[in-house]
Structure formats: structure tokens, C-alpha cells
Amino acid sequence: MVPVSYHLILSGILFTIGVIGVLLRRNTIIIFMAIELMLNAVNLSFVALAHHLGSVDGQLIVLFVMAVAAAEAAVGLAIILLVFRGRETINADELNLMRW
Amino acid sequence: MEQSHVVLQAVHAVSYLRFIVLFPLLGVLFNIFVGPRLGRKAVNLVAPGVVFLSFIFSFAAFLQLPPEGALVDTVYTWITAGTLQVEVALRVDPLSATMILIVTGVGFLIHLYSTGYMAHDEDVARYFAYLNLFTAAMLLLVLGENLLLLFVGWEGVGLCSYLLIGFWYTDEEKASAGKKAFIVNRIGDAGFLLGILLLFWSLGERGIWTLSFTAIQTHAGSLAVGTVTAICLLLFVGATGKSAQIPLYVWLPDAMAGPTPVSALIHAATMVTAGVYLIARLHFLYSLAPAALTVVAVIGALTAFFAATIALVQTDIKKVLAYSTVSQLGYMFLGLGVGAYSAGVFHLMTHAFFKALLFLGAGSVIHGMSDEQDIRRMGGLKEKMPVTYGTFVVACLAIAGFPGLSGFFSKDLILEETLASAHGSVVLWLIGTVTAGVTAFYMFRLLFVAFWGETRAPHDVARHVHESPTSMTIPLVILAVLSLIGGYFTLVPFLGPVFGGHHAAHGSALVKYLPTMAGFAGIGLAYQMYVRDPGMAERLSQQYASVYELLLNKYYVDELYDRLIVRPLVSASHWLWQVWDTVVIDGTVDGTAQTVEANGLLLRLWQTGNVQAYALSFLFGAIVILGYYLW
Numbered sequence: 001m002v003p004v005s006y007h008l009i010l011s012g013i014l015f016t017i018g019v020i021g022v023l024l025r026r027n028t029i030i031i032f033m034a035i036e037l038m039l040n041a042v043n044l045s046f047v048a049l050a051h052h053l054g055s056v057d058g059q060l061i062v063l064f065v066m067a068v069a070a071a072e073a074a075v076g077l078a079i080i081l082l083v084f085r086g087r088e089t090i091n092a093d094e095l096n097l098m099r100w
Numbered sequence: 101m102e103q104s105h106v107v108l109q110a111v112h113a114v115s116y117l118r119f120i121v122l123f124p125l126l127g128v129l130f131n132i133f134v135g136p137r138l139g140r141k142a143v144n145l146v147a148p149g150v151v152f153l154s155f156i157f158s159f160a161a162f163l164q165l166p167p168e169g170a171l172v173d174t175v176y177t178w179i180t181a182g183t184l185q186v187e188v189a190l191r192v193d194p195l196s197a198t199m200i201l202i203v204t205g206v207g208f209l210i211h212l213y214s215t216g217y218m219a220h221d222e223d224v225a226r227y228f229a230y231l232n233l234f235t236a237a238m239l240l241l242v243l244g245e246n247l248l249l250l251f252v253g254w255e256g257v258g259l260c261s262y263l264l265i266g267f268w269y270t271d272e273e274k275a276s277a278g279k280k281a282f283i284v285n286r287i288g289d290a291g292f293l294l295g296i297l298l299l300f301w302s303l304g305e306r307g308i309w310t311l312s313f314t315a316i317q318t319h320a321g322s323l324a325v326g327t328v329t330a331i332c333l334l335l336f337v338g339a340t341g342k343s344a345q346i347p348l349y350v351w352l353p354d355a356m357a358g359p360t361p362v363s364a365l366i367h368a369a370t371m372v373t374a375g376v377y378l379i380a381r382l383h384f385l386y387s388l389a390p391a392a393l394t395v396v397a398v399i400g401a402l403t404a405f406f407a408a409t410i411a412l413v414q415t416d417i418k419k420v421l422a423y424s425t426v427s428q429l430g431y432m433f434l435g436l437g438v439g440a441y442s443a444g445v446f447h448l449m450t451h452a453f454f455k456a457l458l459f460l461g462a463g464s465v466i467h468g469m470s471d472e473q474d475i476r477r478m479g480g481l482k483e484k485m486p487v488t489y490g491t492f493v494v495a496c497l498a499i500a501g502f503p504g505l506s507g508f509f510s511k512d513l514i515l516e517e518t519l520a521s522a523h524g525s526v527v528l529w530l531i532g533t534v535t536a537g538v539t540a541f542y543m544f545r546l547l548f549v550a551f552w553g554e555t556r557a558p559h560d561v562a563r564h565v566h567e568s569p570t571s572m573t574i575p576l577v578i579l580a581v582l583s584l585i586g587g588y589f590t591l592v593p594f595l596g597p598v599f600g601g602h603h604a605a606h607g608s609a610l611v612k613y614l615p616t617m618a619g620f621a622g623i624g625l626a627y628q629m630y631v632r633d634p635g636m637a638e639r640l641s642q643q644y645a646s647v648y649e650l651l652l653n654k655y656y657v658d659e660l661y662d663r664l665i666v667r668p669l670v671s672a673s674h675w676l677w678q679v680w681d682t683v684v685i686d687g688t689v690d691g692t693a694q695t696v697e698a699n700g701l702l703l704r705l706w707q708t709g710n711v712q713a714y715a716l717s718f719l720f721g722a723i724v725i726l727g728y729y730l731w
Contacts, residue, residue, distance in 0.1 A: 022712065
């Protein structure tokens with residue numbers, strides 16, 4: 001039986017990798033993937049804790065998170081596609097129209 | 101003169117009085133929406149036609165008027181609030197019957213005349229729309245059974261007056277004359293409104309919430325004398341505005357900027373008599389306030405005299421008539437002020453005839469002389485415009501008080517009453533008598549200078565001088581007949597039921613004929629100065645240059661008002677604009693905006709536009725919050 005702390009540590013590591021990816025990478029698609037990684041790290045901790053506590057609540061929330069993540073992926077990819085059509089780039093540093 | 105306060109007993113309900121007001125209103129709608137499309141002929145037919153229909157209905161009402169009674173047409177209840185009930189009710193009693201016959205009768209003639217006078221004007225439908233609207237408002241003013249309806253009509257005629265004075269609005273001088281009339285009238289109207297409110301509240305304090313004339317008349321006796329005096333004086337302020345009395349007369353001479361038939365209808369025959377009507381209508385209040393009556397009489401007499409002296413030296417034919425109108429209105433107020441209400445209304449009627457005639461005659465001259473208004477460039481019109489000349493002579497004789505003509509009866513009646521009445525005095529009588537002489541002088545000066553002698557017009561104008569078309573001469577002739585016989589209308593007994601106890605004055609023969617003799621003296625002097633010895637006027641004006649200048653400049657009243665009221669007001673407004681508005685208000689508003697903008701300039705430095713930078717700060721924020729809760 002693997003202790004629940006192992007799962008949580010793995011979840012923390014995955015989340016941190018996701019955060020670093022979001023902060024450091026400049027390619028919008030990579031940033032997007034890093035966000036997915038963060039979501040799934042959280043999912044992992046939900047499932048682990050649900051198993052540990054013997055409750056299905058955590059598993060239920062994971063299903064919701066996956067549904068939202070799927071929707072978000074569809075919308076996000078559509079946005080990135082349109083941005084690329086308009087600007088010919090998806091480099092986050094060059095997408096600075098909101099700048100003062 | 102003792103007034104017995106009678107409230108007319110026999111009141112018959114009828115339902116056709118509303119049409120008297122309605123017909124001209126229909127004419128307004130026609131002239132606004134249909135007239136411009138159908139063209140001049142249709143407008144010329146409908147506009148006078150609707151007024152003629154009103155005249156027929158007015159005449160029917162006059163014939164059906166029960167002796168010692170009145171006709172009432174209650175259209176609907178306008179306002180109900182607690183015990184206050186204001187009806188839209190029209191009432192014909194001898195006083196309003198007289199008024200509606202003058203308004204629709206003289207009004208119709210002037211509409212007819214206008215079809216000829218305005219024949220060359222592009223905007224004839226707009227002109228008649230205003231003129232019809234005026235007629236409707238004036239009829240509402242005199243028919244209204246309560247003060248509220250009267251006030252609606254009062255404001256309506258004021259509006260039409262403004263619109264018609266500034267009818268040729270592209271000329272800035274004319275447009276501003278309209279504004280002047282409107283603004284001066286507003287001052288009077290403020291007093292009028294305060295008077296109505298004071299009357300309303302002081303009766304209301306006694307539990308009688310009403311604006312109806314009959315109800316006010318029934319309960320007026322319960323008011324304190326001081327209150328009644330204040331009410332009467334405030335109402336008189338309104339009357340001085342509308343009827344061009346001292347100190348608010350200044351707008352009327354400027355109002356001559358409007359088309360001449362307008363001057364005849366609005367600024368001579370009808371609208372300016374609204375103030376006289378108001379006081380006659382509320383005579384029961386004035387009889388309770390002798391002090392207010394004295395003020396009315398004194399203002400009337402002074403106005404009569406001063407306006408007449410200004411008219412002595414004016415050279416614009418319409419200006420002479422305008423000051424003459426102010427002067428004659430002064431006579432009416434003198435009559436009212438000495439308690440001779442029927443005499444005042446009698447003069448109102450005869451004045452409507454001969455002054456409308458004078459203005460229409462002047463209009464005919466102006467029309468024939470290619471828009472020339474200066475009598476110094478006229479002369480010799482007698483042969484070229486025989487009908488105009490003949491009718492003008494009748495009017496001059498009537499206003500000068502030539503025995504047997506209309507003005508003679510009414511003016512003499514006022515002067516007799518001034519002497520005989522308890523409210524009158526010898527001084528007022530003397531002023532009136534002297535004014536009668538002055539009146540005769542300036543009218544015949546006008547007649548001699550404009551119609552007699554050789555023409556002084558430029559050659560090309562002189563060649564084109566012609567008699568006016570029939571549509572203009574017919575009204576002249578009818579009005580001339582009315583000016584001739586108007587004095588024999590037995591108006592004073594007719595009005596008896598309204599004003600109570602009829603009073604016959606008996607002065608000595610000398611006193612009785614003195615005003616007439618003053619009139620003859622005036623005519624004789626004018627003949628001497630302008631026909632027999634034409635250089636005399638010139639010599640006199642040089643010899644008494646200061647007096648001449650004073651009169652020519654109308655006692656510098658316009659300048660005085662300009663200095664005392666207009667300019668301080670303008671500079672105060674200028675200050676409010678330049679300092680208060682521009683600096684204070686704009687400064688506050690703009691300052692707020694600028695502060696926000698400056699803060700924004702600083703704050704926007706945070707907005708790098710780099711999503712990842714935001715994410716980083718988000719992360720730090722999250723760590724800080726997390727740290728706070730974990731430790």
C-alpha cells in the first residue's frame with residue numbers, strides 16, 4: 001500500500017512543473033499544456049485523498065474538473081488558432097496589445 | 101361713485117360657445133399642416149373664414165344673451181383636487197360679449213386685410229397660423245370663466261405676439277424686438293401669477309378653494325383690505341406688462357417691427373387691451389381696494405400724457421401710432437382707476453375701431469410707398485390714395501375727439517367720470533384734458549405731414565405710389581364706418597349688469613366741452629405748424645432743442661433701463677459665465693477628470709501586457725496567502 005503522502009508529493013511536483021512551465025515558456029501552446037498539467041496534478045491529489053478518506057466526493061470533483069478542462073482546451077485552442085491567423089505568431093512576448 | 105356688487109342671476113347653459121374658440125384653432129391646424137401645400141388661395145380663404153365663423157357664433161351668443169344674465173358653456177372638468185374644481189368653462193356676459201365681438205369682428209377685418217397686405221410674402225401660411233392662434237388665445241382669454249383659463253389665454257396671446265413681432269426673423273433687429281416684448285411681458289406675468297396665487301391662497305385660507313370669477317366675486321368681501329390691495333397691485337403689474345403702461349410700456353413701440361396688420365390687431369385693438377379687460381373683469385376686487393384703484397388711475401393718466409408727448413416728435417408712422425396706443429391705453433386705465441369701468445371698456449371698443457383703422461391705414465400707406473415708414477419722406481398721398489386718406493381722416497377725427505365720432509363719446513365719458521367720481525381728481529382730469537389736446541396735435545401732424553403737401557419721396561418710389569387692393573380698402577371702409585358710429589353703441593347701459601349701478605355724470609358745460617376744445621386747439625396748432633407755416637416746427641425744435649431731444653429720445657427710458665437693468669444683468673451673466681461656469685464649475689469637473697487621468701498614467705505602468713508577468717505576481721500572491729494561513 002503506497003502511503004497517501006507519496007501521491008501528494010507527486011501531485012506537488014507535477015503542479016510545480018506546471019507552474020514553472022506557465023511562467024517560463026513563451027510558446028502559448030506549451031503554456032497551455034502546462035496549465036493542463038497543473039489541473040491534472042490537482043486531480044491526482046483529489047483522487048488520492050478520496051481514496052484515503054474513503055469518500056467519493058473527490059472522485060466526483062475530478063470528473064467535473066476533467067469536463068471543464070476539456071471545454072477549456074477547446075476554447076483555448078480556438079483562441080490560439082485565431083491569434084495565430086491574425087498575428088502570425090503565438091509567442092507570448094509578442095502578444096502585447098493590452099500593454100499601455 | 102357707489103358700486104353695487106351684482107352677481108348676474110340668469111345663467112343659461114349652452115354648448116356652442118366652445119366653437120368660438122375652436123374655429124380659429126382649426127384654422128391653425130389647417131395653416132400648419134395643409135395650408136403650405138394647398139397654396140395661397142386656400143390659406144386666404146380659410147384663415148379669415150374661421151374667424152368669420154367665430155364672429156357669427158359670437159354674434160349669436162350676443163343675441164341670445166339673457167337680460168341681466170350670462171351664457172355658460174362648461175366643456176369639461178380640468179382639475180379636481182380636494183374641494184378645488186377647475187372647469188374648462190366659457191362664459192359670455194355683457195363684458196365678454198363686447199370683447200369677443202371686437203376680437204372676432206375687428207380680427208376678421210384684419211385677417212381680410214392681411215390677405216392683401218401679405219400678398220407678396222412667401223410665408224403666408226405661417227403668418228396666418230400665428231394670427232389664427234392669436235385669435236383663439238385671445239378668445240379663450242376673454243371667454244374663460246376662471247383665472248386659470250384666462251391665464252392660459254394670456255400666455256397664449258403673449259406667445260403669438262412674440263412670434264408675430266419676430267415674424268421676419270431673418271432681420272436681427274426684428275427678432276430682438278420680439279424677444280424684448282416677450283421678456284418685458286414675462287416681468288408683468290410674474291406679478292400677475294403672484295397675484296393669482298395670493299388671491300387663491302387668501303381665499304383658500306377661508307376654506308374657499310376656487311379660481312372661478314363668480315365664486316371669487318361672491319366671497320371677495322371676506323378678504324382683508326390689505327390683502328385685496330396687494331392682490332390688485334400684483335394683478336396690475338401683469339396689466340402694465342400686457343397693456344404697455346408705465347413702467348413696462350417699452351416693448352410696444354419696438355413691437356412695430358412686426359407686419360402692420362399684426363400691429364393693428366395685437367398691438368392696438370385686442371391683445372394690449374387684455375390688461376384693461378383683466379381689471380374690468382375683476383372690478384369687484386378693485387372696488388374693495390381704493391388704494392389700488394388710485395394707483396391704476398395715476399399710472400394710466402401719467403402713461404397717457406408721457407406717451408402722447410413722445411408721439412409728438414416721432415417720425416416713423418408706426419412709432420407715432422404705437423405711442424398713441426400706449427397713450428390711449430392710459431386713458432382706459434384712467435377710466436378704470438376712477439371706478440368708471442364701463443367708460444374704460446367703452447373706450448377700449450372705440451379705440452379698437454379707430455386705432456385698428458389708423459394702423460391699417462398706415463399699413464396701406466407703407467404698402468403703397470414700397471415699405472417706406474418715415475413720414476418725412478411721404479407727403480402728397482391725399483390724391484394718390486383717396487380711400488386710405490379718407491378713412492385716415494375719419495380715424496384722426498375720432499381719436500382727436502371730434503364731436504359725434506366714437507372717440508369723442510368714450511374719451512369725454514372717461515374725463516367726465518374722472519372729475520365726478522369719488523376716486524377721481526381735478527389733477528387727473530387736467531392731465532387727461534391736456535393729453536386730449538396733445539393727441540389731436542400729433543395725429544393731425546401725422547395726417548398733414550404724410551398726406552398733404554408735395555411728395556418728398558424719391559422719384560422711383562413716388563412713381564409707384566398706388567391705392568391698395570380692394571381686400572385692404574374694404575376693411576378700411578368698414579372700420580371707418582364703425583369709427584364714425586361707434587360712439588352711439590349703447591355700451592354703458594349694456595355693461596350695467598356687470599359693473600353694477602350705472603352712474604351718469606353731470607359736469608358743467610365748460611368742463612364738459614373743455615377736452616373737445618383742447619382737441620380743436622391741437623388740430624388748429626397742427627394746421628398752423630405743418631400746413632400754413634411749414635418751417636415753424638423746425639424753428640421750434642431748434643429753439644427748444646433740449647426738450648425736443650428729450651422727447652425724440654423717448655425720455656431716455658430705454659437707455660435708463662439699459663443702464664439699470666439690462667447691462668448689470670448682462671455683466672452679471674458674463675461673470676457667471678466666465679468666472680463661475682468656466683473657472684469654478686468647469687475647473688471642478690475638468691480637475692476631477694485630470695486627477696483621475698494622472699493617477700491612471702501612474703497606475704498603468706503596472707500593466708506590462710505580459711501574461712506571464714501577471715501569472716508570476718499571481719503566484720507570489722498565492723504563496724503569500726498560503727503562507728499566512730499555514731503559519
